[in-house]
Amino acid sequence: MNAPATLRQARKFDNDDRLVVYFHGFTDDPGQKSFTQLSQAYLAKDRMSLIALDASSLIRWFYARASTFVQYIGEAIAAVLAALVGHGQDPAKIHLVGHSLGGHIAGYAGKAFQLLTGKKIGRITGLDPAGPCFSHLEPRLRLHHDDADYVDAIHTDAGVYGLSDPVGHKDYYPNRGTMQPGCLLQTCSHSRVYELYAESVLNPTGFPSVRCANWAAFRQGNCEYDKTSYMGYASKPGNDGLYFLQTNLSSPYSLGAEGCKFRNTDGIVMSVANVLG
DSSP states (O other), X not given: OOHHHHHHHHTTSOOOOOEEEEEOOTTOOTTSHHHHHHHHHHHHHOOOEEEEEOOHHHHSSOXXXXXXXXXXXXXXXXXXXXXXXXXTOOGGGEEEEEETHHHHHHHHHHHHHXXXXXXXXXXXXXXXXXXXXXXXXXXXXXXXGGGEEEEEEEXXXXXXXXXXXXXXXXXXXXXXXXXXXXXXXHHHHHHHHHHHHHHHHHSTTSOEEEEOSSHHHHHHTOSEEEEEEEOSTTOOSSSOEEEEEOOOSSSSOOOGGGGGSOOOOHHHHHHHHHHHO
């Protein structure tokens, strides 16, 4: 497909030049739940161009091997984006959204785009960026806040399938960023992130969070309550740092302002485990 020509033709009928590109993760593809939920949310909310990369032929099998393709895929996408900019796309209005391995694909795309154009992509959102093979690496080898004008990341399975290291201007850690309420398997926590993000598209102010040094500070109420930020779609630049919140154990996940103050849900999680066990 000639992406620049296709978008140019479509925009003869649509004056909105915002572009969202979604990158799926390991074993996933655009026909699965992650992109289905996100695309439905985006298309119900607003008008924009929405594209999904299908890299399933390269990152479906053997994770260690799949991780080596991330840079190549990102650089190939950067060339397409650079061509779009050459045809009039405003780079400031490009938003890359990547889940798991897709988060690092977005990072490499941002890096390569800068080399090709001398400009930065407007925004990259990492949805639980992949941890295995990417933990404790140099910024040039993974998603990093220099990859776009604004980089935000949501961590829901930090330390297992997801990355625990902060990578963005703002990093959000719902429910500590590890095991998510209502989840018994790490795959559930890793996937919860795109459900949270899709809900944030439909309810942009649903996930207020507070800037804290760490989860222990959040539990103790020792946070900067004058520094709040909406997690997800409505995240904006300013007051960089680590942000924490809690969510519901099932959809709708938003707790609103209540999510900014710690409440002990360990008993609820254990009860769910006992019922299902």
